Amino acid sequence: MNFSIKQCSVDDAELYTRHCITHMREKGIGGIYAHPFPTNHKWDEAEFLDKIVKSLSSKPFSPNWSMIWVAVVDGKFVGHVNLKCGGVEAQVHRMRLGIGIENDYRSQGIGKALMDEALSWAKKQTQISWIDLSVFAHNVVARKLYSGLGFKEQGTIQDALRVENEMIDDVQMTLKLSSL
Ligand SMILES: CC(C)(COP(=O)(O)OP(=O)(O)OC[C@H]1O[C@@H](n2cnc3c(N)ncnc32)[C@H](O)[C@@H]1OP(=O)(O)O)[C@@H](O)C(=O)NCCC(=O)NCCS
Incomplete structure (x- = not known):
């Protein structure tokens, strides 16, 4: 499948x-x-959009500032990776990573390509020393992807979440950047 990766702007x-x-x-x-x-969660699209616009237009390396890259297929956004600075000034040397590929576009190299793009950007930023993420313990595909890129497991929060009565353990992972 042909896809391209682009940095997401406020216009996107x-x-x-x-x-x-x-x-x-x-x-x-x-x-x-x-x-x-849960899959039937009611999303407020306007509220979500507002948060994204604020985050993308925040001052670089300030609390809650985000960098986002998207994978594009035929003009459609089918996957993303985002890095977001910590929520207070004392945490802006750390960014939190999130990634997701739409179902029909998974297992075709998009996730790995997005991770490579975000990490290669992060490794050039002297302001950022760590990248953190959380991954559900049962998500073996994502955990393998992260550990293959150098993320180290810091610990597991047992019964961290309950979604539709399912108890979920949450694994904390961190990547130390060479700028430290
Ligand atoms: C996890 C996710 C980001 C991976 O992205 P992807 O585009 O599907 O994966 P890629 O094709 O780039 O492959 C990345 C690695 O995962 C492995 N992988 C991908 N699909 C797999 C599958 N169906 N079964 C087993 N391994 C698989 C690949 O083998 C590859 O590992 P390798 O480099 O050792 O070969 C994506 O599947 C996804 O968004 N899943 C749902 C949401 C999610 O889990 N997000 C992460 C939350 S922390």
Whole structure:
């Protein structure tokens, strides 16, 4: 499949919002939960869009500032990776990573390509020393992807979430960047 990767700007925020909501209504590979939301969660598209616009237009390396890259197929946003600075000034040397590929576009190299793009950008930023993420313990595909890229497991929060009565353990992972 032909796809391209581009950095998402404020002008792309509506298409990005639509992609994220589509993706968050889907389950992960193997029918597992991959987000802390039931598939019938009611999303407020306007509220979601507002948060994205604020985050993309924040001052670089300030609390909650985001960088987002999207994978594009025939003009449609089908996957994303985002890096978001911590929520307070004392945490802006760390960014939190999130990634998601829409169901029909998975297992074709898009996730790995998006991770490579985001990490190659992050490794050049002297302001950022760490990248953090959380992944559900049962999400073996994502955990393998992250550990293959150098993320180290920091610990597991048992019964961290309950989605539709399913108890989910959450694994914390961190990548130390060479700028430290
Ligand atoms: C996990 C996810 C980001 C991976 O992206 P992807 O585009 O599907 O994966 P890629 O094709 O780039 O492959 C990346 C790795 O995952 C492995 N993988 C992909 N699909 C797989 C499958 N169906 N079964 C087993 N391994 C698989 C690949 O083998 C590859 O590993 P390798 O480099 O050792 O060969 C994507 O499937 C996804 O969005 N899943 C649902 C949401 C999710 O889990 N997000 C992460 C939450 S923390």
